[in-house]
Amino acid sequence: MQLVCPAGNLPALQAAIDAGADAVYAGFRDQTNARAFPGLNFSDDELRDGIAYAHQRGRQVYLALNTYPDSVRLPQWYAAVDKAAEFGCDAIIAAEMAVLDYATRTHPALKRHLSVQGSATTAPALRYAHERFGISRAVLPRVLSIQQVERLCEGSPVPLEVFAFGSLCIMVEGRCQLSSYVTGASPNRHGVCSPASFVRWEEHDDGRRSVRLNNVLMDRFEPREPAGYPTVCKGRFEVGGEVFHALEEPTSLNTLELLPRLAQAGVAALKIEGRQRGVAYVGSVTRTWRDALDRYRASPQDWSAQPRWQSALSKHAEGHQTTLGPYHRSWH
Amino acid sequence: MNTMKLSLGPLQYFWPREHTLAFYREAADWPVDIIYLGETVCSKRRELGTRDWIALAAELARSGKQVVLSSLALIEAESELGALQRLVDHGDCWIEANDLSAVQLCRERGVPFVAGPTLNVYNHHALAMLMDDGLRRWVPGVEQGHTLLRELREAMQAEGRTMPELEVIAFGRLPLAFSARCFTARALDVAKDQCGFRCIDYPDGMPLATREGRPFLRINGIQIQGEEITDLGPELPQLRELGVDVLRLYPQAEGMAEVVAHYHLARRSPVAPPRIGARNGYWHGEPGMRMPETA
Numbered sequence: 001m002q003l004v005c006p007a008g009n010l011p012a013l014q015a016a017i018d019a020g021a022d023a024v025y026a027g028f029r030d031q032t033n034a035r036a037f038p039g040l041n042f043s044d045d046e047l048r049d050g051i052a053y054a055h056q057r058g059r060q061v062y063l064a065l066n067t068y069p070d071s072v073r074l075p076q077w078y079a080a081v082d083k084a085a086e087f088g089c090d091a092i093i094a095a096e097m098a099v100l101d102y103a104t105r106t107h108p109a110l111k112r113h114l115s116v117q118g119s120a121t122t123a124p125a126l127r128y129a130h131e132r133f134g135i136s137r138a139v140l141p142r143v144l145s146i147q148q149v150e151r152l153c154e155g156s157p158v159p160l161e162v163f164a165f166g167s168l169c170i171m172v173e174g175r176c177q178l179s180s181y182v183t184g185a186s187p188n189r190h191g192v193c194s195p196a197s198f199v200r201w202e203e204h205d206d207g208r209r210s211v212r213l214n215n216v217l218m219d220r221f222e223p224r225e226p227a228g229y230p231t232v233c234k235g236r237f238e239v240g241g242e243v244f245h246a247l248e249e250p251t252s253l254n255t256l257e258l259l260p261r262l263a264q265a266g267v268a269a270l271k272i273e274g275r276q277r278g279v280a281y282v283g284s285v286t287r288t289w290r291d292a293l294d295r296y297r298a299s300p301q302d303w304s305a306q307p308r309w310q311s312a313l314s315k316h317a318e319g320h321q322t323t324l325g326p327y328h329r330s331w332h
Numbered sequence: 333m334n335t336m337k338l339s340l341g342p343l344q345y346f347w348p349r350e351h352t353l354a355f356y357r358e359a360a361d362w363p364v365d366i367i368y369l370g371e372t373v374c375s376k377r378r379e380l381g382t383r384d385w386i387a388l389a390a391e392l393a394r395s396g397k398q399v400v401l402s403s404l405a406l407i408e409a410e411s412e413l414g415a416l417q418r419l420v421d422h423g424d425c426w427i428e429a430n431d432l433s434a435v436q437l438c439r440e441r442g443v444p445f446v447a448g449p450t451l452n453v454y455n456h457h458a459l460a461m462l463m464d465d466g467l468r469r470w471v472p473g474v475e476q477g478h479t480l481l482r483e484l485r486e487a488m489q490a491e492g493r494t495m496p497e498l499e500v501i502a503f504g505r506l507p508l509a510f511s512a513r514c515f516t517a518r519a520l521d522v523a524k525d526q527c528g529f530r531c532i533d534y535p536d537g538m539p540l541a542t543r544e545g546r547p548f549l550r551i552n553g554i555q556i557q558g559e560e561i562t563d564l565g566p567e568l569p570q571l572r573e574l575g576v577d578v579l580r581l582y583p584q585a586e587g588m589a590e591v592v593a594h595y596h597l598a599r600r601s602p603v604a605p606p607r608i609g610a611r612n613g614y615w616h617g618e619p620g621m622r623m624p625e626t627a
Binding site: 068069070071072074095096097098101102118119120121122123124125127128129132143144145148151170171172174175176177178180181182183184186188189214215216217218219220233235236237238239240243246247248326329330331332 | 405406407408409410413431432433435436437439440450452453454455456457458461462473474475476480483484486487506508509510511512513514515517518519520523524525538539540541542543544545546548549551556558613614617618619620621623
C-alpha cells in the first residue's frame, strides 16, 4: 500500500517526503482545492520546486483540484489542470465532471484520481467515473464500514485509496452544506469549511469562553476546558433538552489497527488528512505510518499496532482522541 | 406568461405507512403536476418498501401525475444498490438520481433521470454531460441561487445547448448534509443497528438548537436539514424570469394542502404572494439561514 501524505506548503512537502511518503498531495493558493485556507498552499514556483524535490527522490506529487467550479469560474480550474500537466504532476485529484472531462480530453496522459469530494461509494458510481473520465484511482468517502470497503475493493473497476488518519468529516464529503448554511462559504464552492474569518471567540468575566460562527453560537467552554475549532459538526447543541455534541465530538480518525485488513482487501493507498497542519504533524504522522507499513510489508504475520505508534498518533489527534470512525459499526 | 409546474418533492421524513398512504391519496387531488416518491434518506425505513412505492407510483400516475422514483442520497450496502436497481428496472418512471450510482444505472439501462439536489452539478458543462447520459430535469443543489443559475443558463446558451427542465426547491426544509451516522439514534442514545426506527416519532424531524436556545437545524436520521422552512413565493417573479420550469414543495407533516393551494394561486398570478415561510438566503447569494443580529 502506498502512503499518501498532506503537503500544505513546501516545507510540509519536504517533511513528508523525508519521512517516507510515497506521494504527497498539494493545492494551488486559490479556491481550486478543498483547503483554500489563508497562508496555505503553493505558488507556481513552489509547486515546481516541490515536484522536483519529490521526483529527485522517486516520489510522486498529486495536485488536488477537488472543488466545484461554477460556469463563470471554470476557466480558472481548466488553467490549473493545464499547469498540473505542464509542471509534471503525477496525477490530479478531482471531483467535478467538467474538470475531469477537460483533463481527460486535453491531457489524456495526466492521471486522474477521483477525489473524496466526488462522493462515490458504490461500484456503479466508480464505474461511471471510470467510463466517463478514465480515472485510474478513487478516494473513498469516510462513510463506509471496513466490510463495505472490502466488498468495494472487489467490485471496483479502479484501485482505491482510503483515509487512514486525520480530522474526520462525519458528513459524506462533497455533500455537506453546514458551513455554507451559516457563513455562505462552502467546501464545494470555495474550498473552505467554517472559515476563520467568521469565527469569533468571546471571553466572559467568569473565565468561560463562547465561540460563534457568523454570530451563531457553536459552543461554550468552562475555564480550562479544551476548545476545538468550531466547525458546525463539532459544536455542542441542545436536542431534546440535553446539551451535547449532537453530531460529533472533536476527535480524529485513526485506522492503524485496520492496516492488515485494508492491505488484504487490496486497498492501493492510505491517505493522511491534514494539509492545514504544520511540519511537525506531517513529519511525525508520516514517519509513524511509514514505520507501520514497512513492518507490515516485512512481516505481515507478526504485525500488530504498536503502542508507540498509537501514542505518537494520538498526540496529533483533535482533542487527543481517536476513533475508527465509520470503519467500525458502533460509530454509526 | 408560462405557468410553472408544481412538484411534491420526495418525503424526507419517516411516517407510519397509513399516514404516508393517506398523504398521497390526498395529494392525488392536489394541483401538483409531478410527485416524487421513494426513500431518499435511510434504507432502514421500510413502512413502504420498494414494491409499495412502485405500486403507489402506478396509482398516482393513473390520476394524471407525472411520478418520479427518487433514490437514496447515500448508498453504502449491496441491498441498497439492489433496491436502486429494482427502481431503475421498473422502467415506467423517470428516476430522481441523488448520487452517481443512480446516474450510472440509468445510463446503463437508458432510463431518463432527474438530477436531484445532492448530485453536485455546478456548471453548464457538467449539466451537458449528464444530459448526454439521459438527464431530463435538474434540481440544483441548495447553495445555488439566482445569480449562479442565471450564469449557468447563459453559458448553456452561449454553447448552443438547450437547458433541461429546471426545478427549484421553493418550499421546505433544505437538505444540508448526509452522514453514515444516524443522528436521531445518537440523540436517543441507541445504536444505529438497533435504532427501533425511532425517527417515526418525529414526523418533521428532531429540532436542534444552539446553547442559547436559537432553533438551528433539524435532525432527520442520517440527514441534517436547516431548521427554517424556506419559501421562495415572494421571489416567484424572479424565478419566472430565470425560466424555472418546476417549483418543488417538500412535504411537511401539517398543512401541505394549504401550501400547495398557495403556490397554485401564486403560479397563475403576476403578483408575488406574501411570504409563508422563511427567506432562503442561498437564493440571494447569502448564507442559507437567516442570520442573528450581532450579539
